[in-house]
Amino acid sequence: MQLKGARIVLTGANGGLGRVLARELANAGAALLLTGRDPAALARIDLPAGCDYQLLQADLTHGGGIDSTVQAARSFGANILINNAGVANFGLLAEQDWNDVERILATNLGAPIRLTQALLPWLTQQPEAAVVNIGSTFGSVPFAGFTAYSAAKAGLRGFSQALRRELADSTVRVIHVAPRAIDTPINPPAVRALNRTLGSATDSPELVARHIVAMLANDVAEGHIGFPERFFAWLNGFAPGLVDQGLRGKLAKIKQHATKA
Numbered sequence: 255m256q257l258k259g260a261r262i263v264l265t266g267a268n269g270g271l272g273r274v275l276a277r278e279l280a281n282a283g284a285a286l287l288l289t290g291r292d293p294a295a296l297a298r299i300d301l302p303a304g305c306d307y308q309l310l311q312a313d314l315t316h317g318g319g320i321d322s323t324v325q326a327a328r329s330f331g332a333n334i335l336i337n338n339a340g341v342a343n344f345g346l347l348a349e350q351d352w353n354d355v356e357r358i359l360a361t362n363l364g365a366p367i368r369l370t371q372a373l374l375p376w377l378t379q380q381p382e383a384a385v386v387n388i389g390s391t392f393g394s395v396p397f398a399g400f401t402a403y404s405a406a407k408a409g410l411r412g413f414s415q416a417l418r419r420e421l422a423d424s425t426v427r428v429i430h431v432a433p434r435a436i437d438t439p440i441n442p443p444a445v446r447a448l449n450r451t452l453g454s455a456t457d458s459p460e461l462v463a464r465h466i467v468a469m470l471a472n473d474v475a476e477g478h479i480g481f482p483e484r485f486f487a488w489l490n491g492f493a494p495g496l497v498d499q500g501l502r503g504k505l506a507k508i509k510q511h512a513t514k515a
């Protein structure tokens with residue numbers, strides 16, 4: 255779809271991926287409504303000169319934050335929503351606080367569904383519109399140490415596919431992209447150490463942002479970033495037992511990094 259002249263709501267815009275994605279989208283000619291919780295971090299987003307943008311402070315786990323984002327998106331004339339805000343919490347489920355589990359589900363799954371639902375009446379009136387959901391490899395290859403996050407991202411993948419099918423006769427496209435690890439602040443030192451131990455590749459936010467922009471520009475509905483992650487996502491779909499076996503061999507190392515001291 256056309257990015258020059260597109261008007262995009264980007265959540266999580268002040269995060270590691272969001273701030274780079276904002277720049278890529280601006281370079282492609284889009285106007286931006288950038289949201290996050292931290293106003294000071296939002297103000298530090300580095301955009302190209304002449305970019306048409308607005309900043310909005312909103313916590314998307316609260317109804318008030320959803321309402322203010324929808325109101326701002328309508329005034330802005332948005333035709334694309336990118337659900338990028340997210341949180342993670344590496345650790346074994348048995349050792350996690352329920353409040354953290356709830357926060358993971360609310361931010362990564364509840365908020366994008368709620369925001370999308372609230373903005374849909376507006377988006378369906380636009381001649382060309384899109385909802386882009388930023389998932390994760392863990393949504394297709396659920397991973398030990400990331401149970402709630404995997405559940406939320408698997409839910410987001412299911413939501414994206416169901417919504418795409420529901421909107422097939424509308425002007426709204428639904429895009430779901432599943433990056434593997436990205437070099438951003440969402441990954442604390444324990445996750446970075448685990449990735450090094452397991453030899454898991456980490457992409458730069460620039461590479462992932464370019465991939466997302468290309469998917470939007472070329473109308474690609476589903477994308478996994480990285481190989482062999484793309485292969486394991488496919489394998490987990492029809493032979494999860496094989497993936498169980500493969501990951502069983504990594505469990506001791508995962509537990510070593512995930513277990514609280």
Ligand SMILES: NC(=O)c1ccc[n+]([C@@H]2O[C@H](COP(=O)([O-])OP(=O)(O)OC[C@H]3O[C@@H](n4cnc5c(N)ncnc54)[C@H](OP(=O)(O)O)[C@@H]3O)[C@@H](O)[C@H]2O)c1
Pocket residue numbers: 265266267268269270271272289290291292293295312313314315337338339340341361388389390391432433434435436437438439440441
């Ligand atoms: N980094 C990875 O390894 C990786 C891999 C696959 C997928 N992803 C996905 O990529 C997306 C971007 O993550 P990132 O790596 O850029 O992480 P990040 O640097 O931690 O940024 C997360 C962003 O989400 C926002 N956010 C968190 N909770 C929020 C809430 N309740 N309401 C509104 N905004 C909230 C944060 O805003 P504040 O800072 O203002 O709270 C921040 O802008 C996420 O959906 C993540 O799951 C990341």
